[in-house]
Amino acid sequence: MLLKLAIAVVMFAVIFRLGLALLRSVGRAPPPPPPAGEMRKVNLRYRCTVCGAEVRMTRAGNEDPEPPRHCLEEMEDVPVD
Secondary structure (H helix, E strand, O other): OOOHHHHHHHHHHHHHHHHHHHHHHHHHOOOOOOOOOOEEEEEEEEEOOOOEEEEEEEEEOOOOOOOOEEEEEEOOOEEOO
């Protein structure tokens, strides 16, 4: 009986601390945005030639980023309207 009570108290303390940590992390302000110039605005779209999944890229580290990979193949450029 005493062992079950001790396990219950320890489990309560662990769950309580995890819950508090979760609530504290939700309450924090988001990190500041990166300094200007690190990310560039782009308007690129890619399509997977295997499955047809599409990706739209709006920011990149440079003007002409490499195409992402999907289904172990490079995605192809799709003209932007």
